[in-house]
Amino acid sequence: MFKDLDPLLHSQLRLAVMSLLMSLESAEFTFLKEKTNSTAGNLSVQLDKLSSAGYIKIDKSFKGKKPVTTCRMTKQGIAAFENYVNALKNYIGDR
């Protein structure tokens, strides 16, 4: 029944991350971890998947001596998220 839904987004953690980034300009790894209540390992794996698909951009930098990972949505990611929401709306509308 969900054949039109992007499998990359149709998972709890990846969808949560994309929903957060959709509402934000950018967010640090620790912020995403806290808001999604996920583990660092799991979040890291899911972010890599989203990044490999071109849905998000990951930047690594330093704040003073502290390494910081910052994520932001790409145009491709925004389009994928919109398509996912539209597919969801169609599914709900068809019921």
Place this chain on the structure above:
Amino acid sequence: MKQESGELTAAQSLDIIAAMIREAKSNIRSNYFFFLFWGWVVALANLGVFVLQKLAVEQPYLVWAITIPAWIYTLARMVRGRKTQRATTHFDRISRWLWMTFGVVIFTLVFFGFKINYQLNAVLLVVAAIPTVVSGVILKFRPLVAGGAVFWVCGVVNFLIPMEAQSLIGAIAIVCGYLIPGYKLKSKEG
């Protein structure tokens, strides 16, 4: 949050999206500090000029030099804020650019004040209406929109009255434009 724990239903997907959008909403009204800080700095400068004029002190406008440390403090606080901020909203970015542009415009106007016969009290108030109204619209906070309107009205008034009284109008404008909305924002934040 677990990963891949069975297929999500449409309702669960919508719940996740709605919950995360709620989480991403920062307290965008927490920017009251700069309204209060600059409200007091500019109000004191305006009142200082007004009082010194009444006392016939020479070069009363030198009171405006208090804005120099205020600018330095503002920049330092902004840099420190960016270091501790873990997520940036779209509003944060628009707001930052809006107020930075306003700062550049102010410096330009002050620098070329001699070209406009030092009608800075009027011109600065009219220009200040723009970021104040826009911030009010973005924050959906009417007192700021009204404050911006007061800036514009006071700017127009300052074009029509003698130079000696303009500082007093400027002080009234800043109280209505920054201080009252600033304190209202602060009280909403709790």
